[in-house]
Amino acid sequence: MPSPPLADAHPYLRAASAGVRHHTRTLATPAPAAAAPADRSHLDVLHAHLTALHQLLDHLAEATRPTHPAAGRHLATAHTRLWQSAAAVHDAFHTLPVHENAADTECHPERLPEGPPVLTICQRHLAAGHVIRRKTTPSDLNTPLHSHTTSCSQ
Numbered sequence: 001m002p003s004p005p006l007a008d009a010h011p012y013l014r015a016a017s018a019g020v021r022h023h024t025r026t027l028a029t030p031a032p033a034a035a036a037p038a039d040r041s042h043l044d045v046l047h048a049h050l051t052a053l054h055q056l057l058d059h060l061a062e063a064t065r066p067t068h069p070a071a072g073r074h075l076a077t078a079h080t081r082l083w084q085s086a087a088a089v090h091d092a093f094h095t096l097p098v099h100e101n102a103a104d105t106e107c108h109p110e111r112l113p114e115g116p117p118v119l120t121i122c123q124r125h126l127a128a129g130h131v132i133r134r135k136t137t138p139s140d141l142n143t144p145l146h147s148h149t150t151s152c153s154q
Helices: 011-027 040-064 070-096 119-136
Strands: none
Touching: 011 040, 040 119, 070 119
16 A cells, blocks of 8 residues: 655644644743743643653654664654653643642542543653553663764764
8 A cells, every 4th residue: 555645644743733732822022031930731742742642652663663663762762752752741730839739630520530630741751651661671761861872864
C-alpha cells in the first residue's frame, strides 16, 4: 500500500502541532512584562500533551527497532528525554501555589470522574513513570543528551 502524500499523512499529529504553535504565538506578547506566568492548569494540560507524546514515541521506538536498530535507539533516547521533560513539568506543577479558591482542588465526582486535577496529573505521571522505569535504567535517565555526532550538520 503506497504511503499517503505528506499533506495527508498523520493529520491528528499535524493538528496537535499546529495547536501548540498557535498557543505559543498567543502567549508571545510584544511586551515581556505582560506575559502571564504558567499556572497549574496550564502545566497540567502541557503534562498531558508530553505524556501522550511519550506513549507515541514508546510505540514508534518498539516498532522501528527490529528493522532499523539505529533509528530505534534514537527514538528510545527521545522517549527518555521526553520523560525527563514531563518529570520537570510535573515538578513545576507541584511548586506553583494552589489558587486561593479551594473549589478548584476539591473533588467533584459528578464533574471530574477521574478526581481533582492535582490527582489527575499525578496518576498520569505515575503511569508514564511505570513505562519508563520498565524500559530504562537510572543511569539512562541521567546521561548527557548527546556524546556523539549525528548526520545533521549544526
